[in-house]
Amino acid sequence: MIVQWANQHDFHTLLKRSEVEDKPILLDLHSSECSGCLCHDRNIYSDPDVARDIAEHTFPVRVVTTAPDQAATDIINNHIYIWSPTIQLLAPDQTRYHEWNGAPRRTRLSVGYQTVFHDTPGHLTPESFKAQLLVGRGKAALRKKKHGEAIRLFDEAITRHSTDRVTVDEATRWRKVARNGGVIESTWDRHRQVTTSPLAIAVERFAQTVATVPDELLMKDWVGKPGAGDWQWYSDCLREVVLQGYQELCDFAVTAERERAKHGPQFTDTYRLLGQHRFAYREFQSLFVGVPDALLDNTPLRSERSIRENLAHVVMAEWWAYRPQILHALDRGRKGLPPQAVPAADTVAQHGEPPGNHESLHELLALYERVHLRNTQDYSAITHDELGIRSAWWELGPVELRFRLQRYIWHPRDHAVSIDKILDASGHRHTANHRFASRLFSGLGTAEAALIGADGFFTDQIDSLAITINQRADEAARLLNQVTDS
Template identity: 85%
Template sequence: MAVKWADQHDFQTLLKRSEIEDKPVLLDLHSPDCSGCGNHDRSIYSDPEIARDIMEYTLPVRVVTTDPDRASTDIINNHIFIWSPTVQLLAPDQTRYHEWNGAPRRTRLSVGYQTVFHDTPGHLTADSFKAQLLVGRAKAALRKQKYGEAIRLFDEATARFPQDKVTVEEAARWRKVAQSGGTIETSWSRHSQVTTSPLAAAVERFAQTVAVLPDSVLMKDWIGKPGPGDWQWYSDCLREVVLQAYQELCDFAVVAERERAKNGPEFNDTHRLLGQHRFAYREFQSLFVGVPDALLDTTPLRSERSIRENLAHVVMAEWWAYRPQILHALDRGRNGLPPEVVPATDTVAEHGEPLGSHESLHELLALYERLHLRNTQDYSEITEKELGIRSAWWELGPVELRFRLKRYIWHPRDHAVSIDKILDAAGHRHTANHRFASRLFSGLGTAEAALIGADGFMADRVATLAATINERADEAARLLGQVS
């Protein structure tokens, strides 16, 4: 048996059939000159078992991404973000049940990016395709509340392909959801932290506690002690106490910058740029306070990534894209060599494959925390003079590392707008307390920015500030106990 592909002109008809026949659409975005696409035809779609399952359980359609016509472009714009081939299992409304992991990486076919086209074979094998088809079908059953069928398919995937790590992890994650009748537990809360430093952990704990308090207590008498000095007059309610903690973080930044200017270590332009990124990063992180994991995979906006896809993309871009290009340019510049693009194959070989599609919000944010801090540490050693080193990537000509870091700063801000828009479209409304909690993350970013490039600087003052904020978190927890 062979796969009988429909084409772009049949796509809308297949979506209607999908609704009637209760079969998902298998979308294959394909380019004839892509080696990975050719490999799919030779080693995956030619497999009789795969061809049989595709024809029996899905409605397959192939859309060519090279020189697309209007019908193809409409589909591509809704379903391809970075590379082809892309293989997805779709619902009748075009939302994604599943996207295959391990498909070869290929730069999207748009102006600029095609100048650094990297043709890589990927590592999707016949067995991994079979495993993920089972997982995709199970996720489709889960979405349709067919929990017994979902569990059966997840179990089959695990039993047949126990060596496929991504499949086993994803099947275990979603099987638990099916077993609980579709309940997806919220993973990031005051009981489960993602930050690592004592100051960040104190702020996160306070913010998460504030976020779960009802707005009705925002202006009620505060149960904790008054603030120090003149703050004693502004410690009468939760709103004022949050403001106080925020300002204390900002005040610390003022003192730290002044002390560094007087006594060192030097605060150079690299540190200032990385400080801007830390602020953008903490504001990005604050978006997820109070966001349930159930919203991670919703796609309320046509032609938009899900929240998971946005978050995974930001993490991937910072670690799998910006990092290798920046460090490679720095190394070549220090050795007097001209700028050179890092091939995608080298990036994957060094850093592994990007994220899959099953991690919890807590796991995604905790990973981002680790990678962000590592990047900041490594980049902080770039001197002001080295900011002028030229870096080659997808642009039509090399740019300075100074500009590369500016674009690095903007990236989480860009996707923060997208995520906020998705939350709004999904009907998720941040409470007033959520919004106050997010201001605490902004204050944290301001304080941390003043310490970049100065490990251990003002350690006693940092410890005192963390202790003060932890006291406020304890008081907020007591208030939560009273109103719960």
């Protein structure tokens, strides 16, 4: 038995059948120039059990990515992103139930990406393919609120493929959700932290506590101590105290920049660029204040990524894409060598597969925190002159590292817009307190930007500010507890 593939011209007809017959689309994006794709044909799709499972449980569609016609291009641009898997299980509305881990990874065909061909062999086997098909079918059943069927499929995946860590981890995660009637526990809240520095932890605590307080308490009499100095006149309610905390962070940045100008270390263009990224990063992080994990996999917009896919992509892009290209270009430039792109296979070999299929919001944000801080540290060594080093990647010609960092800044802002749009389409409205809490992250980004490239600078002042903000977090928690107790 072999897989009977439909093609791009059958795609929309099969989407309609998928809805009527309650059977997902298996989308395979294929190229005869892709070593991993050819390996799949030889070793996976030729397996009789794999072919039988595909025929019984899916509508298989293969779209060839080499010299595509318009119908193929439309599908490719919807379903291939930089470093996105090329095997996907789709719902009738073209949103994704599942993306295969270990599949060869390719790039979309949009302008600006046409010249890239990331050929990675992948590491799927017939067994791992069948394991992930079970997981994908379980996720499809879970989305359709068929909890008993979902549990059965996840149990089967765990039992039949007990040595496949990726499958077991993901099936276990979603099995718990199915057993809980589809309820997904929120994981990023005031009881656990994703940030790491004392100042960031204090701000996160304060922001998450503020976001938990009902909006009607914004103007309630404040239970804590008045602010220092002239701020004493603006400490009568939670609203004023949050704005005070935001301003204290911004004022800290003003003082730190002034002292650095006097005593060093002086700002460089690299530090300023990384400071802009820190601000963009903290504002991106602030989007998730008050967002429950249950919204991670919502797909309210036809054919568009979920919040999980956007967040996982941003994390992946910073560590698996920008980082190796920037550091590789820097190393070659310092050695006087011409620019050269890093093969995608090298990145996968070094760092493994990107995240994204089942991690909790807390896990994804904590990973992003580690990735972001490590990148900032490593990029800080780029000198002013080295910003002019040329870097090769998917553009038609090499670009300067300065431009590469500028685009690095822009990337989380781009996906922040997408996530905000998904939240809006999902009916999730940030409360006034959520919005005030988000301002605290903006203030944190402003304060931290003033410290880029200055490790150990202003330590006493940072500690003092963290103590003040932690006190505010404690006071806000007391206000919340008073309301809860009453």
